[in-house]
Structures are given as structure tokens and as C-alpha cells.
Amino acid sequence: MATPPKKPKTSYVCSECGASQPKWAGQCPDCGAWNSLNEQLAPARPAAARGGGYAGLAGGAVIETLAEVAPEERARTACGIGELDRVLGGGLVGGSVILLGGDPGIGKSTLLLQACAALASSRRVLYVSGEESPQQISLRARRLGLDGEDIRLLPETCVERILYHAAAEQPRVMVVDSIQTLFTEQLQSAPGSVSQVRESAAQLVRFAKQRDTVVFLVGHVTKEGALAGPRVLEHMVDTVLYFEGESGGAFRLVRSIKNRFGAVNELGVFLMGDQGLREVKNPSAIFLSRHDEPTPGSLVMVTREGTRPLLVEVQALVDESSLANPRRVALGLDQNRLSMLLAVLHRHGGIGMFNQDVFVNVVGGVRIGETAADLPVLMAVLSSYRDRPLPLELAVFGEVGLSGEVRPVPNGPDRLREAVKHGLRRVIAPAGNVPKGGVEGLEIVAVRTLSEALDAL
Numbered sequence: 512m513a514t515p516p517k518k519p520k521t522s523y524v525c526s527e528c529g530a531s532q533p534k535w536a537g538q539c540p541d542c543g544a545w546n547s548l549n550e551q552l553a554p555a556r557p558a559a560a561r562g563g564g565y566a567g568l569a570g571g572a573v574i575e576t577l578a579e580v581a582p583e584e585r586a587r588t589a590c591g592i593g594e595l596d597r598v599l600g601g602g603l604v605g606g607s608v609i610l611l612g613g614d615p616g617i618g619k620s621t622l623l624l625q626a627c628a629a630l631a632s633s634r635r636v637l638y639v640s641g642e643e644s645p646q647q648i649s650l651r652a653r654r655l656g657l658d659g660e661d662i663r664l665l666p667e668t669c670v671e672r673i674l675y676h677a678a679a680e681q682p683r684v685m686v687v688d689s690i691q692t693l694f695t696e697q698l699q700s701a702p703g704s705v706s707q708v709r710e711s712a713a714q715l716v717r718f719a720k721q722r723d724t725v726v727f728l729v730g731h732v733t734k735e736g737a738l739a740g741p742r743v744l745e746h747m748v749d750t751v752l753y754f755e756g757e758s759g760g761a762f763r764l765v766r767s768i769k770n771r772f773g774a775v776n777e778l779g780v781f782l783m784g785d786q787g788l789r790e791v792k793n794p795s796a797i798f799l800s801r802h803d804e805p806t807p808g809s810l811v812m813v814t815r816e817g818t819r820p821l822l823v824e825v826q827a828l829v830d831e832s833s834l835a836n837p838r839r840v841a842l843g844l845d846q847n848r849l850s851m852l853l854a855v856l857h858r859h860g861g862i863g864m865f866n867q868d869v870f871v872n873v874v875g876g877v878r879i880g881e882t883a884a885d886l887p888v889l890m891a892v893l894s895s896y897r898d899r900p901l902p903l904e905l906a907v908f909g910e911v912g913l914s915g916e917v918r919p920v921p922n923g924p925d926r927l928r929e930a931v932k933h934g935l936r937r938v939i940a941p942a943g944n945v946p947k948g949g950v951e952g953l954e955i956v957a958v959r960t961l962s963e964a965l966d967a968l
Contacts, residue, residue, distance in 0.1 A: 521698060523548040526705070550698055550706040585772065588725075591629025594781060594790045595622070597819075598752060598765050600773015603684070605723040607772060608716050610690075610745065612730040612738045613754025618763055619729050621787050622754070623686050624652060630684050631661035637682035641668040641692030655787040668702065670695045670711045674718050682724060687715065689729035690744070709743060716747055745769065756783075756876060762797065763788060764877070767817070777817030795822035795933055798875040805903055808895030811935065812887030813908040813926040814879055820922065820929040822906065824874040825884070827891035832868040843873030844884060852911060856889055859915030859961050867896065882910035883920040886939070886964060893965070901968070904936040909944075915961045919943030927953060939967050 523532045526549055528542035538545050587602030596602050599609070613619045620643070627636045640648055645664050652659045663680060667673050670693050677685060687693070693711040694702040701707070712728065719726040728748065730738045738745060745751050751769040756762055765779040780791040791797060799811060799822055808827040813820060832838065841849045849871055857863040871888055873879055886909035894901050908926055910918040920926075923944025930938050931953045942957035949955060958964040 521550050521552055524551055525549075549704070550700045552697060552710065588630075588634070590626045592622075592626055592788075592790065593792075594779035595626060595765065597817075598767045598777045598779040599750065600767075600770055600777070603725045604749075604772045605683075605725060606720050607750060608719050608726045608728065608748040609750040609752065610728045610730050610738070610748040611752045611754065612732050614732060617754050617756060618781075618783060618788055619754050620688055621651065621655065622765070622781070623688065623727055623729065624648070624657065625655065625787050627662050627684070627686060628652070628657040628659065631659075634683040635663070635681065636661065637663045637665060637677060637680055637685045639665045639667060639673055639677075639685065639687045641666075641687070642689055654785075668692050668694060670714050674714060677718065677724075678722075681722070684725045684727070685719075686727040687729065689731060690715075691731050709747075712744055712747055755878070760876060762791070762875060774817050778819065778821075794819075795929065798823045798877060799933070802903065805900030807898050807900045808891050810887050810891040810894065810901050811906045811930075812884055813906050813930055813938070814877075814881060814883055815920075815922055815926065820926045821877075822929060822933055822935075823877055823879070825887050825891045826872045826874060827888070827895045828870040829864065829892055829896040830868050830870075832866055834868075837864070837866060838868045838870075840868075840870045842871070843876070843878050844871055844888065845880070848885070849888065851913070852885055852889055853892070855911055855913060855915060855961065856892070860889075860893075860965055862893065862896070864892070864896070881920070882918075883908045883926075885909065885911035886917060886961075889961070890939075890964070890968065893968075902937065904934070905939070906930045906935045906937070907939045907964075909939070909941040909958070909964070911961055917941045917958050917960060917964060924950075927955065939964055 523535050525539040525542060525544060525547045527544040527547045528539065530539060530541040532540065532548060535548050539547050585604045587604055589596055589602045611619055627638055630636050645666055648664060649659065665673065665676055690708055690712055691703045694707045695710050695714065698706050698710060715726055715728065718724065732738055749771045750767065753766045753768055755764040755766060761783055763781040763783055767775050767777040769775060780794040781788040782791055802809065810825050811822055812825050814823050815821065839846055839850050853864045853869060869892060887907040889911065890901065890907050908920060910920055912918055919941040923940065924946050927938060927950045931950055937954045937956065939956045939958060942959050945955050945957045956967045958967060
């Protein structure tokens with residue numbers, strides 16, 4: 512009679528202090544944290560280690576100098592969607608694991624289904640669905656006008672059975688939608704728990720590296736906007752992409768947060784329509800309102816996302832406040848930085864906003880995280896406060912320091928050329944970003960302090 516296989520040993524590790532316990536408990540005995548013990552597989556100790564020696568561990572990896580390691584350029588495969596290729600750093604790299612997160616209904620499955628349809632003509636593609644039935648995916652493909660003849664579909668949630676079918680199918684690209692629905696038979700916890708997500712992702716990562724397969728993992732996000740599950744999940748994968756945008760809006764942004772094979776903070780812009788997601792080749796054109804006449808509080812700034820400069824409209828509204836503490840509201844910008852800039856404007860510009868409500872918005876739902884937005888924000892706020900419109904052909908960028916100086920920002924010449932390409936004729940920029948020969952067709956006003964920038968208006 513065959514002996515049944517031994518069940519793998521599990522332990523419970525505290526997420527706060529890292530202590531390991533043989534059984535689950537509501538409170539960690541070591542640090543006292545509540546509900547912090549998570550199930551995970553107990554690591555097996557090698558026989559040599561149990562005996563106190565290391566002679567039996569010979570024959571593994573060898574030590575070599577970094578100069579002896581020959582650099583290898585990994586070939587990339589275009590996925591058929593230019594904006595997605597841009598965010599990935601130029602295309603797909605064999606053996607890479609890509610985590611795509613976003614709010615429910617924002618278009619994650621739609622984007623990956625379109626990418627699978629484009630890749631299926633030249634690559635073997637496997638779409639693993641743990642949330643939707645095959646009929647639902649077929650209806651979506653028909654609605655998007657996609658030919659699913661070459662896309663292989665597997666409705667499964669058990670990781671071991673997924674890897675069994677994938678080993679037989681040998682796909683070059685595999686999509687798992689989503690990682691929170693998978694479970695491994697080695698653990699007893701429910702699908703979506705920390706231990707299940709971590710162990711399922713670990714097995715998929717090992718499969719991707721061993722078989723040189725590109726694996727897309729779809730991840731849920733929490734109400735705070737972060738990826739659900741353990742933070743280690745983002746460290747395990749090679750690339751982390753976030754899908755941003757309003758569910759009721761038309762535009763979708765795919766942002767790269769981590770990329771081992773390309774630049775981070777790249778941005779891909781899509782337009783959601785009846786036929787799915789469509790690429791936006793010129794994002795600057797859609798983020799500019801192009802008013803018929805100058806409007807107070809509206810100004811064009813030149814920002815940069817990854818390797819691409821963008822023209823974005825900043826709008827400000829300043830109104831007299833009836834509150835003891837005036838409101839400071841920033842959409843698309845850091846609210847704390849807005850408060851700091853208003854203090855700089857008062858100290859070094861002589862204009863106080865201590866009795867005014869200040870509202871700042873970046874048009875199009877773009878989130879600006881770089882300091883080049885400092886000077887445009889102050890210009891837009893001052894324009895609204897004085898009720899004096901700024902010229903339509905004016906653009907501004909620059910970082911403002913606490914001492915009132917205007918600091919240069921990276922890639923100044925690229926920003927200036929982007930402004931010329933869209934018909935702008937005048938730019939207020941830091942003196943350190945102005946090239947010696949200037950830019951043809953563009954009047955550049957170089958400023959070194961905030962007072963000089965205010966005088967330039």
C-alpha cells in the first residue's frame with residue numbers, strides 16, 4: 512500500500528516582530544500585537560545544517576567577481592500597444608513578472624485582454640481567469656471586437672493546477688486575473704489572505720523564471736489606493752504598474768512605480784471608449800483646455816513624467832474666507848507643499864493669503880509629484896487673487912525654495928522644446944535651465960528669485 516505524501520509543515524509568523532509560532536493565536540506572545548500571525552510554509556532545514564556541518568552544501572552557486580559576469584541584453588517583445596510598451600520600458604522581457612493594480616472597473620482586464628489579442632498572433636498566450644467565467648470574457652472580447660481564436664483560456668484558482676496546465680501548454684505570455692483569487696493546497700487559509708497571496712505569487716514567480724515566461728498578475732487595491740496583500744508582493748515582482756483615473760471619466764493613466772528593466776515613473780495615457788482602451792499619442796493636447804480668451808487663475812506648466820515632457824493646465828481659485836482657518840485644497844498636488852508655497856509667497860513676495868481660501872486643481876486628473884510645479888502654482892494663485900488673466904501663450908516651470916530662490920529642474924531643454932511644439936511663445940523658467948543659444952521661436956524669461964518671476968508677469 513502506497514504511503515500518502517507528508518503534509519508540508521506550516522508555521523505562523525508575526526507581521527510585526529517576525530516571531531514564529533507553531534499555532535495560531537489572536538495575540539502574538541512575543542510583541543503583544545493582535546491579529547498579526549499569518550500562516551506560511553515552514554522552511555526545511557538541509558541535512559548538513561541539522562548535523563552542524565556545511566560540507567554537504569557544496570556544488571551550488573560559486574563566487575565570482577562582478578567583472579567576470581558578462582552583461583546580457585535581454586531581447587524585448589512589443590505587446591502591440593505603444594503606450595503600454597512605453598511604461599514597460601520598451602516591451603516585454605522574457606521571464607519577467609508584472610503586477611498591474613487599480614480600482615475595480617477601471618480597465619485592467621480590458622487592457623490585458625487587448626494586449627493578449629495583439630500578442631496571440633506571434634506568441635502562445637494563456638489567460639487564467641479566477642474571477643470571471645469564460646462566457647464573460649468571451650462577451651468582453653466580442654464587445655471589443657477582438658479575435659480570440661489564438662488566446663488560450665483557463666478558468667482556475669488553484670496554483671498547482673494552473674502551473675500543471677501551464678507546463679503542458681508552454682505559453683510565452685500568461686495573464687493571471689487576479690492574484691487575490693488564487694490559493695495553494697499547501698496552506699489552509701482562505702484565498703486572498705496574506706499567506707495565500709504571498710505563496711501563490713512565489714510559485715508563479717519561480718515558474719516565470721524557470722520557463723522564461725512573461726507573467727502578468729492583476730492585483731486589487733485597498734481603499735487607501737495601495738495594492739492589497741503583503742508589501743513583499745511588490746518586492747517579488749519585476750515591474751509594478753498602477754492604473755489610475757476616474758471610473759466615470761474617459762482618460763486612464765498607467766504609471767510605472769517599479770521596473771527592473773526600464774525607467775520608473777513612466778506614464779501611459781489611454782482613452783476609454785466603446786471599443787476598449789485607445790492610445791493617446793499626444794497627451795499634452797488633451798490636458799490643455801485652450802480657452803478662447805485668457806482666464807484668471809489658469810496657467811500652462813511644463814511637467815515631466817518619466818522620459819516624456821507634458822504640458823498640463825493648472826487652475827487656481829482664491830476667494831475670501833469666512834473661517835478662522837482658511838482652507839487649502841489641492842487636487843493632483845501635495846497639499847502640504849501648497850501651504851509651504853503660500854508661506855514663501857507671503858515672506859518673499861509680500862502677498863499674504865492668510866484670509867483667503869485657496870483651491871488648486873490639475874486639469875485632466877494628472878497627479879504631479881515633481882517640484883517643477885512650484886512656480887506655476889504660485890503664478891496661477893496670484894493671477895486668481897489679483898483677478899488678472901495670464902497670456903494664453905505663456906508657460907511656466909521651476910522649483911521654489913524656502914529662501915525665495917527659483918531652482919533649476921531636470922531636463923529643462925526638453926521642456927522648452929515641448930512648449931514650442933504646442934504653439935507657446937513665452938516661457939518663464941529658472942536661469943539654470945535656459946540653454947546658451949536659446950530655443951528658436953520661443954521667448955525665454957530667465958529668473959533666479961521669486962521676486963524676479965513676479966516682475967516678469
